[in-house]
Amino acid sequence: MSLPDRKETEVRLLLRQSVHPVVPPDLALRAAVAGERLLRRRRALLALVWAVVLFLVCGAAVWLSIEQPWAGAPETTPTVDW
């Protein structure tokens, strides 16, 4: 076995033989509660983005229906026959 290989094996053994902590019984529950909070925050953010998009679309529709920019500028100066 080469030297680097032996070092790697020793480190692996050192890590594997180190004391394993006791898993707290409520680990999954704590993670699930935090995960639910994360999901709620994500959903709220998504709802906010949709609300902004909807607001902008409605605003644009109202503005277009009032201004009707496609109708062209109204004729303001009378045509004069010289």
Next chain:
Amino acid sequence: MSRGRRRQAQRHAREFDAFVAGAGGRLLHAAVLLTGEPPARAPAAERLLVSALARTYADWARLRGDDPYEHTRQELAARFARQRRRHRRAEGGVLSRLPPQERLVVVLRHGEGVAEEQAAAGLGLPPERVRALCERGMAAALSRPRDPVGDAA
């Protein structure tokens, strides 16, 4: 929430519970090695793992074929890398003499058996840097005195 969605959420919660029951021990061991706390009392490692697992819980529906263990480990490593300044001073465990980044690389490569390229990609580091950190970390870990303090707990 519609009935179908609620049933799906319940199924995901059950799957998540089963996943944590199976993988929690190994993940917590990795987290404790990272934070360098004495294994008997490791609040920072628990916090780190809970927040990584919370991400996995929230992403559960989107995981599809992905391995939740790998997803959690990646999140754990990324989180630790972001807050490594906080973990500069380790209080126990076999890697307590190593700086946080060396601890991270040694745990990923030899505790978890992650390939060098994969570890480098996950941490956003060049592979050569990962190799150098790993070499230095291994040398420091093996040169430590054989009378471990945190290990005796």
